[in-house]
Structures are given as structure tokens and as C-alpha cells.
Amino acid sequence: MRVGKLEKDIVAGAPLMRLDEDESCVALGLMSGTSMDGIDAAVMEADGVARFEVLGHFHRPYEEETRDLIRRACADARAAHEAGTLTNRWQRPGCLMEADEALTKVHIDFAREVMAEMEKRGHKVRLLGMHGHTVLHAPEKGITIQLADGDEVAQQVGETVIWDMRAHDMEHGGQGAPLAPAWHMALAQRLPMRPVMFVNIGGVANVTWIGEEGEDPHAFDAGPGNALMDDLVREKTGAPFDRDGALAAKGVVNEDALRALLAQAPLHAAPPRSFDRHAFDASPVADLPPEDALATLCRFTAKAIAQTVEWLPRPPETWVVTGGGRHNRTLMAMLAEEVPQGAVVPAEVMELNGDHMEAEAWAWLAVRALKRLPITWPSTTGVDRPRSGGVFTWPRFAPPMEKGV
Ligand SMILES: Nc1ncnc2c1ncn2[C@@H]1O[C@H](COP(=O)(O)OP(=O)(O)O)[C@@H](O)[C@H]1O
Ligand SMILES: [Mg+2]
Structure with missing residues (x-):
């Protein structure tokens, strides 16, 4: 498999995560849905094409304080959007920065906990697919904002994270949703x-x-x-x-x-x-x-x-x-x-898991994205042609012992 130009963007340190066409890996999907109830996690070993085995499901409810902060972040994002001042997905008006930091921290804590538990069960997570929390989805304006910083998560957990999976689709005429x-x-x-x-x-x-x-x-x-x-x-x-x-x-x-x-x-x-x-x-x-x-x-x-x-x-x-x-x-x-x-x-x-299907989807999407396989189609999001997507972040400084550096 060719990783393409992203390969050159890596700063230093960790070996690049890559998969051959028919190779599987253990992936963790993290989903924070619009209900603000908490983060769902699912771990699977998958090749992103046909083979998968779901290995575990986890849930971390948000503290009431975090839920309140997300609620305020949604209101601030909407207000900025209505005022016409929100023009790209990296802006963090009002309390969005505070919410971004809080959500990043919860994602890191939860991912570490899940990865440690999976390691005890004999499975090493190598790839994370992270949704983050949507505070604004305005496809007509080409903007969708998901909070929680995948780059920071990658650095802190020491594995590759694929995140911001809706944006590429929207840049090519898609709605950025649904992705499941x-x-x-x-x-x-x-x-x-x-x-x-x-x-x-x-x-x-x-x-x-x-x-x-x-x-x-x-x-x-x-x-x-x-x-x-x-x-x-x-x-x-x-x-x-x-x-x-x-x-x-x-x-x-x-x-x-x-x-x-x-x-x-x-x-x-x-x-x-x-x-x-x-x-x-x-x-x-x-x-x-x-x-x-x-x-x-x-x-x-x-x-x-x-x-x-x-x-x-x-x-x-x-x-x-x-x-x-x-x-x-x-x-x-x-x-x-x-x-x-x-x-x-x-x-x-x-015999499917109705509470964690979206978290499973994010693990599956991460494996597909890593292999540059389509994750959206004209008939699912309205994108111009089948497209892969996601922002990729490799850990720049991998834990030395684990990576054998
Ligand atoms: N026992 C229940 N009875 C009724 N509704 C429930 C129950 N459990 C969960 N829900 C509903 O499901 C929502 C959470 O669903 P979820 O699939 O996690 O949504 P999201 O993906 O938006 O987070 C809750 O906000 C609630 O409305
Ligand atoms: Mg939920």
C-alpha cells in the first residue's frame, strides 16, 4: 500500500503506521454522540475490507460539568455561526477552546483506560479512529466542527489517530454525514x-x-x-x-x-x-x-x-x-x-450491539481511511465520487520501549 505524501509530513521518531492491503490491525473507535451522554468505545481487529472481529465495548459517561460545558459550546458555536463570524472549522469562539481541551483530556483518559484493558486481554491497539464531539454541523456552509484534538490524543497515547473524518467529504461536495x-x-x-x-x-x-x-x-x-x-x-x-x-x-x-x-x-x-x-x-x-x-x-x-x-x-x-x-x-x-x-x-x-455501533463504525472507518479506501459515496453523503478521508496524526515521540527505538 502507498501511504502517499503524508509520509513526508512526519516530524521524527515513531515508525509510520501502515497496513498492507490484506492486513488487519486492532483499532479503537471513539464516538461522542450529539446526545452528550458520554463517549462510546469499540475495539475490533479488522482489515477494513471484509474481515472483522469485535473485541470489546466500553462507555464513559460525561460528568455533569462536562455536559454543561458541551452544551454551552454548542450554543456559542451556533451564536457565532448565526453572526457569520465562524468561517472555518479550526476557530474556537466563546467557550469552544475550553470545551476542546476538556474533551481532549477525557478522550485521552478513556482511550488509555480502554487500551490498558485490551492489553490485559492480549490485544494491542495500534490505531484510533476518533469522532470527537460535534458542536456545529452546517453542511450548507461547508463547516462542521468536532471538538477533541486528535493530534494531542496521538501524542499522549502513542498510537496513530485518524480524526476529523467528515471534513474531506464536505470539501468535495458531501454533507460530511452520515458516516456509519x-x-x-x-x-x-x-x-x-x-x-x-x-x-x-x-x-x-x-x-x-x-x-x-x-x-x-x-x-x-x-x-x-x-x-x-x-x-x-x-x-x-x-x-x-x-x-x-x-x-x-x-x-x-x-x-x-x-x-x-x-x-x-x-x-x-x-x-x-x-x-x-x-x-x-x-x-x-x-x-x-x-x-x-x-x-x-x-x-x-x-x-x-x-x-x-x-x-x-x-x-x-x-x-x-x-x-x-x-x-x-x-x-x-x-x-x-x-x-x-x-x-x-x-x-x-x-446479534449486533445497538449501543456501540457508531463507535464500531469509527474503528472500521479508521482502518479503511488508513488504507485509503472509500468511507463515503455519492449515495451516502452526496460526495462527488467515492472518497476516503480523515486527518492522520502519527505520534511524533513514541514511548521508546514500546517502539523499540
Ligand atoms: N432506557 C432508555 N429509555 C429511553 N431513551 C433512552 C434510554 N437509554 C438511552 N436513551 C436515549 O438515548 C440517548 C443516547 O443515545 P445515543 O445513541 O448514545 O445517542 P448519541 O449518538 O446522539 O449520543 C439518550 O439521550 C436518550 O434519549
Ligand atoms: Mg451517545
């Missing part, structure tokens, strides 16, 4: 049903449709995920989310509010499309009793996901649901009612 489809395609190789749909319900909901061999996958953001419901529950009760959808189950859907929610423009845009956590407005339910407001938001979320069939070649035969939203029983029941056909099942029914 590359991994869904690998997983689908082990599933018999076609077409199969992966539905990830995180802060935002996104779908990946996979048809028969030779058909392009289709992937795009569906609409809101848990974000609107989480915000409402937090405001009304102080709880971080509506556990199991219990409150929503007690409410009655308000049809007028539902119509107003469903009329929002982003839902009617054809793919490729990707949404910021704040792309949707929950004000139509603002004056309803909390249970009714939640029931209405739940129905809205389910309908938005089911309506994605409008842009697909054929309705899926099976809807495999991942992400925290699959724990919301009311939402799952409503989704089953709304889909035109096919079964709606949580990922576990397919």
Missing part, C-alpha cells in the same frame, strides 16, 4: 435479509438502506432522534431522558401540533441531507402537558423515520434499530406502526 453506512455495509454482509435498513436513533436519526448485491446503498439523516424529547424532559422534569418512553406512553398525541412539526422544511428536502442537532423546532408542543408533548414528539420522530421510504428504491424488509432511541419503548411501538411494511427490531435481535 460504511460499517453498516460490512455488517450487512453477515445478515440475510434484503433490503435491510439500519436506523440509528441518537440525538438525530439517520438511516442506511442496503439492497441487493450491486445496488448502491442509500443513507441520509431521517429527522430528529432523541434530541427534542431529551430537551423537553430535561426542561420539565430535570431527568436526562424519558426512560423507556414511560412519560410518552401516558400522553395523547396532539394532531395539530404533529401536523405543524411534520411541516418543517428540512424533512421535505430530498437526500443527500444531514441535520444539526438543532435543525428542528419543538415549539408546536411547547404549551402541551409534558406527557402529551412527549407523545407528540415521539410520533413525529417515528413518522419522520418511516417517511424516509419516499426516497428509497423499495421499502426495507427489516428495520434494524440502533442507538439509545431503541430503548424508548413508546418510540419503538410507534415506529412499528408507521413503517409501511417489514419488521422493526432492535439491533440485538440480529
Whole structure:
């Protein structure tokens, strides 16, 4: 494999991480989703083409203080964006620098802990794929900002980190999202049903449709995920989310509010499309009793996901649901009612891990990126042609004993 011009950029010290075409490595994926619940980690041995073995899953919840800081960073990023002063992804207005540093530190601590644990289990992590935390995603302006500094993580953990994986796609006409489809395609190789749909319900909901061999996958953001419901529950009760959808189950859907929610423009845009956590407005339910407001938001979320069939070649035969939203029983029941056909099942029914699929995706994407294989396609992000991506950072000063320098 040719590493290309990046090879020349290395300052000194550590041997370059490289993989031959058919070689595997142990990779760690780190994902901090828009729900701000914490960082998910997954470790796999993979060749990025077809072979993979998932070796471990881990989660580190954020301290309330960190969560608050991220929330403020999202608000500051949005304010700067709306004021027109945020023009590139390296700017850190307001408290973004503080949040960047805090998130970098949590990523380093967590990565070290996971790597030490994996080493005890006999697996040496050689590559990290890091998502960071999105504080702004504005594909129409070509800007997406993920906090946590992959360069610093590489220096501190002493292994190669591939990060900032959305930017290259956006520079070439893509939405920079969704990125998990590359991994869904690998997983689908082990599933018999076609077409199969992966539905990830995180802060935002996104779908990946996979048809028969030779058909392009289709992937795009569906609409809101848990974000609107989480915000409402937090405001009304102080709880971080509506556990199991219990409150929503007690409410009655308000049809007028539902119509107003469903009329929002982003839902009617054809793919490729990707949404910021704040792309949707929950004000139509603002004056309803909390249970009714939640029931209405739940129905809205389910309908938005089911309506994605409008842009697909054929309705899926099976809807495999991942992400925290699959724990919301009311939402799952409503989704089953709304889909035109096919079964709606949580990922576990397919023996997949629904809480860590995105972290797994980042490990897989890192291996693919290292081999310069495509991670996005015209039919997943709208990018001009299949593209690889990611910013690569090698540790400049590797721990001497480990590297044998
Ligand atoms: N038991 C549960 N009942 C209802 N919702 C849940 C439950 N567990 C998690 N969630 C929802 O899942 C969200 C976290 O999902 P996750 O997939 O991690 O999203 P993200 O990728 O955006 O971080 C929580 O904010 C919450 O809304
Ligand atoms: Mg999460």
C-alpha cells in the first residue's frame, strides 16, 4: 500500500503506521454522540475490507460539568455561526477552546483506560479512529466542527489517530454525514435479509438502506432522534431522558401540533441531507402537558423515520434499530406502526450491539481511511465520487520501549 505524501509530513521518531492491503490491525473507535451522554468505545481487529472481529465495548459517561460545558459550546458555536463570524472549522469562539481541551483530556483518559484493558486481554491497539464531539454541523456552509484534538490524543497515547473524518467529504461536495453506512455495509454482509435498513436513533436519526448485491446503498439523516424529547424532559422534569418512553406512553398525541412539526422544511428536502442537532423546532408542543408533548414528539420522530421510504428504491424488509432511541419503548411501538411494511427490531435481535455501533463504525472507518479506501459515496453523503478521508496524526515521540527505538 502507498501511504502517499503524508509520509513526508512526519516530524521524527515513531515508525509510520501502515497496513498492507490484506492486513488487519486492532483499532479503537471513539464516538461522542450529539446526545452528550458520554463517549462510546469499540475495539475490533479488522482489515477494513471484509474481515472483522469485535473485541470489546466500553462507555464513559460525561460528568455533569462536562455536559454543561458541551452544551454551552454548542450554543456559542451556533451564536457565532448565526453572526457569520465562524468561517472555518479550526476557530474556537466563546467557550469552544475550553470545551476542546476538556474533551481532549477525557478522550485521552478513556482511550488509555480502554487500551490498558485490551492489553490485559492480549490485544494491542495500534490505531484510533476518533469522532470527537460535534458542536456545529452546517453542511450548507461547508463547516462542521468536532471538538477533541486528535493530534494531542496521538501524542499522549502513542498510537496513530485518524480524526476529523467528515471534513474531506464536505470539501468535495458531501454533507460530511452520515458516516456509519460504511460499517453498516460490512455488517450487512453477515445478515440475510434484503433490503435491510439500519436506523440509528441518537440525538438525530439517520438511516442506511442496503439492497441487493450491486445496488448502491442509500443513507441520509431521517429527522430528529432523541434530541427534542431529551430537551423537553430535561426542561420539565430535570431527568436526562424519558426512560423507556414511560412519560410518552401516558400522553395523547396532539394532531395539530404533529401536523405543524411534520411541516418543517428540512424533512421535505430530498437526500443527500444531514441535520444539526438543532435543525428542528419543538415549539408546536411547547404549551402541551409534558406527557402529551412527549407523545407528540415521539410520533413525529417515528413518522419522520418511516417517511424516509419516499426516497428509497423499495421499502426495507427489516428495520434494524440502533442507538439509545431503541430503548424508548413508546418510540419503538410507534415506529412499528408507521413503517409501511417489514419488521422493526432492535439491533440485538440480529446479534449486533445497538449501543456501540457508531463507535464500531469509527474503528472500521479508521482502518479503511488508513488504507485509503472509500468511507463515503455519492449515495451516502452526496460526495462527488467515492472518497476516503480523515486527518492522520502519527505520534511524533513514541514511548521508546514500546517502539523499540
Ligand atoms: N432506557 C432508555 N429509555 C429511553 N431513551 C433512552 C434510554 N437509554 C438511552 N436513551 C436515549 O438515548 C440517548 C443516547 O443515545 P445515543 O445513541 O448514545 O445517542 P448519541 O449518538 O446522539 O449520543 C439518550 O439521550 C436518550 O434519549
Ligand atoms: Mg451517545
